[in-house]
Amino acid sequence: MKGEFTPKIVGFLCNWCSYAGADLAGTSKLKMPPSVSSIRVMCSGRVDPVLVATAFLRGADGVLVAGCHPGDCHYEKGNYYARRRFAILKKVMETLGLESERLRLSWVSASEGPRFQEVITEFTEKIKKLGPNPVKEKTSL
Amino acid sequence: MEEKIGVYVCECGPNIADNVHIDRVLDAVSGLEGVVVAKRHKLLCSEDGKKFLKQNIEEHGLTHLVIAACSPKLHELTFMNVCEEAGLNPYLFQLANIREQCAWIVEDKEEATEKAIRYTRAAVSRIRYHTPLEKKEIESNPDVLVIGGGIAGIEASLLLASKDRKVYLVEKTSSIGGMAKEFKQLFPKMEPTSNILEQKVQDVLKNENIEAFTDTKVEEVLGFFGNFVVKVKKKTETEENEFKVGAVVVTTGLNLFDPTKLSRYGYGTLSDVYTALEFERMNTKGKILLKNGNPPKSVGIIHCVGREEKGYCSRVCCLYSIKFARYLKAEIPVVNISQFYSDLCVPGKSYQRFYEETKEEGVDFIRAQDIEVTESNGQMSVNYKIESRKPKTEHRNVDMVILAPAIESSGDSSEIAETLNIHQGDEGFFTEEHEKLGPVSTSLEGVFIAGCAQGPKSIPDSIVQAEAVAGRILSSLIPGRKLEPEVKISEISDAFCIGCKTCISVCPYSAIVFDEIKRISVVNEVLCRGCGNCSAACPSGAASHKHFTFRQVYQEVMEALR
Amino acid sequence: MEEKGYNADVLVIGAGIAGIEASLLLSRSGRKVYLVEKTSYIGGNVIKYEEVFSNMECATCMVAPKQQELLQDKNIELLTLSEVETIQGSFGNFVVKVKKRARYVDLQNCIGCSACFEPCPVSLKNEFEQGLGERKAIYVPCPGALPNVPAIDTENCLRFKKGEDCQLCKEACMFEAIDFTQKDEEIELKVGAIIVTTGFTTFDPTKTPQFGYGKLSDVYTAFEFERMYASNGPTGGNIVLKNGESPKSVAIIHCVGRKEKGYCSTVCCMYSLKFIHYLKHKLPDVKISEFYSDLCIPGKSYQKFYEKMKETGVNLIRSDGIEVSEEGKGMVVKHKSGTGEENGLAVDMVILAPAIEPRPDAPELSKVLDIPQDTDGFFTEEHSEFASVCTPKQGVFIAGCVQGPKDIQDSVAQSEAAVGKVLSTL
Numbered sequence A: 001m002k003g004e005f006t007p008k009i010v011g012f013l014c015n016w017c018s019y020a021g022a023d024l025a026g027t028s029k030l031k032m033p034p035s036v037s038s039i040r041v042m043c044s045g046r047v048d049p050v051l052v053a054t055a056f057l058r059g060a061d062g063v064l065v066a067g068c069h070p071g072d073c074h075y076e077k078g079n080y081y082a083r084r085r086f087a088i089l090k091k092v093m094e095t096l097g098l099e100s101e102r103l104r105l106s107w108v109s110a111s112e113g114p115r116f117q118e119v120i121t122e123f124t125e126k127i128k129k130l131g132p133n134p135v136k137e138k139t140s141l
Numbered sequence B: 001m002e003e004k005i006g007v008y009v010c011e012c013g014p015n016i017a018d019n020v021h022i023d024r025v026l027d028a029v030s031g032l033e034g035v036v037v038a039k040r041h042k043l044l045c046s047e048d049g050k051k052f053l054k055q056n057i058e059e060h061g062l063t064h065l066v067i068a069a070c071s072p073k074l075h076e077l078t079f080m081n082v083c084e085e086a087g088l089n090p091y092l093f094q095l096a097n098i099r100e101q102c103a104w105i106v107e108d109k110e111e112a113t114e115k116a117i118r119y120t121r122a123a124v125s126r127i128r129y130h131t132p133l134e135k136k137e138i139e140s141n142p143d144v145l146v147i148g149g150g151i152a153g154i155e156a157s158l159l160l161a162s163k164d165r166k167v168y169l170v171e172k173t174s175s176i177g178g179m180a181k182e183f184k185q186l187f188p189k190m191e192p193t194s195n196i197l198e199q200k201v202q203d204v205l206k207n208e209n210i211e212a213f214t215d216t217k218v219e220e221v222l223g224f225f226g227n228f229v230v231k232v233k234k235k236t237e238t239e240e241n242e243f244k245v246g247a248v249v250v251t252t253g254l255n256l257f258d259p260t261k262l263s264r265y266g267y268g269t270l271s272d273v274y275t276a277l278e279f280e281r282m283n284t285k286g287k288i289l290l291k292n293g294n295p296p297k298s299v300g301i302i303h304c305v306g307r308e309e310k311g312y313c314s315r316v317c318c319l320y321s322i323k324f325a326r327y328l329k330a331e332i333p334v335v336n337i338s339q340f341y342s343d344l345c346v347p348g349k350s351y352q353r354f355y356e357e358t359k360e361e362g363v364d365f366i367r368a369q370d371i372e373v374t375e376s377n378g379q380m381s382v383n384y385k386i387e388s389r390k391p392k393t394e395h396r397n398v399d400m401v402i403l404a405p406a407i408e409s410s411g412d413s414s415e416i417a418e419t420l421n422i423h424q425g426d427e428g429f430f431t432e433e434h435e436k437l438g439p440v441s442t443s444l445e446g447v448f449i450a451g452c453a454q455g456p457k458s459i460p461d462s463i464v465q466a467e468a469v470a471g472r473i474l475s476s477l478i479p480g481r482k483l484e485p486e487v488k489i490s491e492i493s494d495a496f497c498i499g500c501k502t503c504i505s506v507c508p509y510s511a512i513v514f515d516e517i518k519r520i521s522v523v524n525e526v527l528c529r530g531c532g533n534c535s536a537a538c539p540s541g542a543a544s545h546k547h548f549t550f551r552q553v554y555q556e557v558m559e560a561l562r
Numbered sequence C: 001m002e003e004k005g006y007n008a009d010v011l012v013i014g015a016g017i018a019g020i021e022a023s024l025l026l027s028r029s030g031r032k033v034y035l036v037e038k039t040s041y042i043g044g045n046v047i048k049y050e051e052v053f054s055n056m057e058c059a060t061c062m063v064a065p066k067q068q069e070l071l072q073d074k075n076i077e078l079l080t081l082s083e084v085e086t087i088q089g090s091f092g093n094f095v096v097k098v099k100k101r102a103r104y105v106d107l108q109n110c111i112g113c114s115a116c117f118e119p120c121p122v123s124l125k126n127e128f129e130q131g132l133g134e135r136k137a138i139y140v141p142c143p144g145a146l147p148n149v150p151a152i153d154t155e156n157c158l159r160f161k162k163g164e165d166c167q168l169c170k171e172a173c174m175f176e177a178i179d180f181t182q183k184d185e186e187i188e189l190k191v192g193a194i195i196v197t198t199g200f201t202t203f204d205p206t207k208t209p210q211f212g213y214g215k216l217s218d219v220y221t222a223f224e225f226e227r228m229y230a231s232n233g234p235t236g237g238n239i240v241l242k243n244g245e246s247p248k249s250v251a252i253i254h255c256v257g258r259k260e261k262g263y264c265s266t267v268c269c270m271y272s273l274k275f276i277h278y279l280k281h282k283l284p285d286v287k288i289s290e291f292y293s294d295l296c297i298p299g300k301s302y303q304k305f306y307e308k309m310k311e312t313g314v315n316l317i318r319s320d321g322i323e324v325s326e327e328g329k330g331m332v333v334k335h336k337s338g339t340g341e342e343n344g345l346a347v348d349m350v351i352l353a354p355a356i357e358p359r360p361d362a363p364e365l366s367k368v369l370d371i372p373q374d375t376d377g378f379f380t381e382e383h384s385e386f387a388s389v390c391t392p393k394q395g396v397f398i399a400g401c402v403q404g405p406k407d408i409q410d411s412v413a414q415s416e417a418a419v420g421k422v423l424s425t426l
């Protein structure tokens, strides 16, 4: 379908759980929208808030950070730090005029191929509903 | 030197080729800055593919290698090895995952192709900012400090000491042997303790590679895995002893819950109420007698004293309580024994049989709640409720009560936790690195825990943990071999660090120290495991995660948005 | 090594969690390790579980990095589909004969694309999925299994079993990975020490007919339930009855076979409590009743887990004399309380927690290794109080559930202990 809005979503996946879960979705040939570009990081706690903010300023329609379930982080507590930073980021987004739902934090384990598919599909739908990143539109106006 | 990037896209047979227009991927990247060659191959991970890559690296004098193929989880190492063999630093290589996370999950070939292009471009953009990373080697000292001379400490020392590894065994009391030397026999085989334990203590004392300090405490431990500096001090001396070790083992054992905290058991107020340890001692030293000098005719053994207060099951109380029945029957065959328990916990292959055999000797096992010990007219009695539709209170008269108090962590645990910078859990025991896969390691590399210091357990389980510590140390701290720390770690720039210590607060491995003179934070490369949390937290951009630097990840973000 | 008069290499038998940990640790010390595994994959029983108590960590996340590391480790030679046949010599100088069955798929050439499964005309119950799912005659046990290379099951393959000229899988493979000409091999290994980590199996509940297993359709074993909850399992992690509906009430019965075996299996209470978490996670309104005799939750963190599970409102019933029977469309669990009162509870699903027992081939292995089994069939340690990973035969060590029932933490501690023993004596 031409002209339909295809969102651009950046997905930071932690190496040990979520990246492995995404791989398992692949090995199991589970289909999902192509909207999310995954970026491998060692831990969800590596995701720098500045990177997320930059992504939005440069036009990301959504940002997904996926890590190990609470308690499962390969580095003990990286995902807790990620969660804490998230709460702050969400507030910052609102001041920028961005819906905070454009940022999503999800826990996906290495055996959860189907869950990865679900997260990607749902998040893509959500962003489609929200429409393009308003900040990007402003800058391009 | 000008960069020469080579890009290779794998067809993976039909797996990628069927769902991605590979030629379009090649077109999309061949014009990019620095890319000197872009080719496809049928199967890069095959022997033929590897040879092809090696030839290409050499022929084109590549400075950077980008491969678009399967998941890095599968073949990153394979291709890094190829780089090494071809003389290219393996960190100047990037793998774009266009199979698992693209060709296999995107239905539409057009869309999959676009996604594959994005991933491959991202790898090219990112690799321009890669720097060669080198493995480091760090000198280390193979010697070991063992804190606590109980059965776990003894076992660890004996296994670790050898002609090229010295062990310093530090015990705070006047002799080694720990709590086990108080026990006459051990469950379930009722084997005498003394022979074996005495032999082990002698082995320690005679071993010229073990230096045992009694009446001694550890005052200070500085440094890190492979290079600790330890100060210990004997009670009787003013001088400190200082030595260097590569690893530290904590085997400080247990304490028993203090039953005076629970007045209902009558401990401390009634004359013939004993703790398990007092009873062991009584039995080891001589006869089982009441305060009045007579042997008891009836004994009540109360399990789980303090369990509710501590919030955990101490694992061995049921078993040693059963053993007490054996002690009693052996000495006073006519004695009546009643065991008051809540849940019988006799896990493992031979313990239930031990219980059943003891029960057959005529020992009563009573599942009881709300237990209380009282005395009136010189007669002690155990009052309790039993489970039934209507709660029913019953009692038994006894002349002796033995309490099985919960196992607690040793009294100096918090001091030791502080000296060593390791964690204690809510229950007071030292926390293992990983509940399942790292039961004897801690999150501070080079510091290990074994025996009841880690949690309540039996002698065989404590010994197993001590041996496990030996396994960990013997496999990682080898005389004459240097340590090879993780390569993709974080580093902190002197120039940018503002000394806020945020990074220190988020590092799970205590890998960052503060340099008081320069007023900046510094990453210890032996301890850092490369999670990158510090670099995400650093407000000034001083902390940087090698191979996942801001610049490198930023490039990937930009390509995702193109 | 010859000059020293002994061989420092080590043989590890069984690639469950204990065997994997032991091999990795030995390799780190620089030792050459031969890891012999009977099945076509590594990971043992732990990879069947979605989550593990008490921190409910995802088992795959925990084990997969270790499996990957092992497969890529140059010091470790993994022999799958292999069994030890004879052992000669003594500590420091063992000569081991291993029979390696043909996989008929080349480990180097296969890229794990799974294209060969579909065309295979044979469909069978998948043992790894406890019969709840199907597989082909060329198969991997479940998605994510490692090594991700299928094996041909010659017992069922048309070509091998019936001599038919089927080669549909071979035709489907673009990588020339399938090789029908592979032969079983006899391999001779020289090692100095042996660590046995062959693990356990579970008690067969058809031997205790009162629980209805095998007769009533919605009575499951713990392993079956583990696979049902697994996101890479046959139902994709959905908890469903045979009629496709989700259960509204579930009974979990502890200690199945405990009386028969004569020991407590150490982990059943804990994993039965874990099942509460599984059930509540997927079906928040489900009613759960646990029938137990004594709660065995030893150790520092387990009681806390129990208390957390108790807060979900689960009905914990101390009872014995349990019988499960059909009633109407559902089932009834009859039970006696401690004071002798009899009660019945209607449920849609029953999960049994069967005892942990030695693998059926333990007697054979005990003969081959020349180490004794105890009355329960587990391998006997040299000294139960002071040396629980040594066997009476010098140079042969045991670790994990092969020595007796235990949880993962204790299995791993034993495997590290066995390594400690090997490295300090050889």
Ligand SMILES: Cc1cc2nc3c(=O)[nH]c(=O)nc-3n(C[C@H](O)[C@H](O)[C@H](O)COP(=O)(O)OP(=O)(O)OC[C@H]3O[C@@H](n4cnc5c(N)ncnc54)[C@H](O)[C@@H]3O)c2cc1C
Pocket (backbone or CB within 6 Å): B436, C013, C014, C015, C016, C017, C018, C019, C036, C037, C038, C039, C042, C043, C044, C045, C046, C049, C051, C052, C053, C054, C082, C083, C084, C197, C198, C199, C200, C201, C202, C222, C223, C226, C267, C271, C274, C356, C359, C361, C365, C399, C400, C401, C402, C406, C407, C408, C409, C411
């Ligand atoms: C239903 C259930 C749930 C559980 N849940 C948990 C939990 O949540 N947390 C926890 O801590 N514990 C749990 N446990 C216990 C846990 O499964 C064991 O502690 C653990 O699997 C023991 O590991 P192992 O390596 O000793 O044995 P195994 O996992 O059995 O591995 C043995 C390996 O040896 C191989 N092998 C066998 N015989 C031979 C031979 N002759 N030659 C070569 N190879 C051979 C096998 O194929 C297998 O790969 C659970 C147990 C059950 C039954």
Ligand code: SF4
Pocket (backbone or CB within 6 Å): B489, B490, B506, B507, B508, B509, B510, B511, B512, B523, B527, B528, B529, B530, B531, B532, B533, B534, B535, B545
């Ligand atoms: S990368 Fe992780 S382990 Fe290393 S110093 Fe930073 S926070 Fe600590």
Ligand code: SF4
Pocket (backbone or CB within 6 Å): B492, B496, B497, B498, B499, B500, B501, B502, B503, B504, B520, B521, B537, B538, B539, B540, B541, B542, B543
């Ligand atoms: S967080 Fe950054 S600025 Fe602060 S101390 Fe650490 S490295 Fe320095």
Ligand code: SF4
Pocket (backbone or CB within 6 Å): C105, C109, C110, C111, C112, C113, C114, C115, C116, C117, C149, C150, C172, C173, C174, C175, C176, C177, C178
């Ligand atoms: S044997 Fe061939 S078709 Fe089957 S999984 Fe391996 S590569 Fe794919």
Ligand code: FES
Pocket (backbone or CB within 6 Å): A014, A015, A016, A017, A018, A042, A043, A044, A045, A066, A067, A068, A072, A073, A074, A075, A078, A079
């Ligand atoms: S490693 Fe997955 S969130 Fe930390």
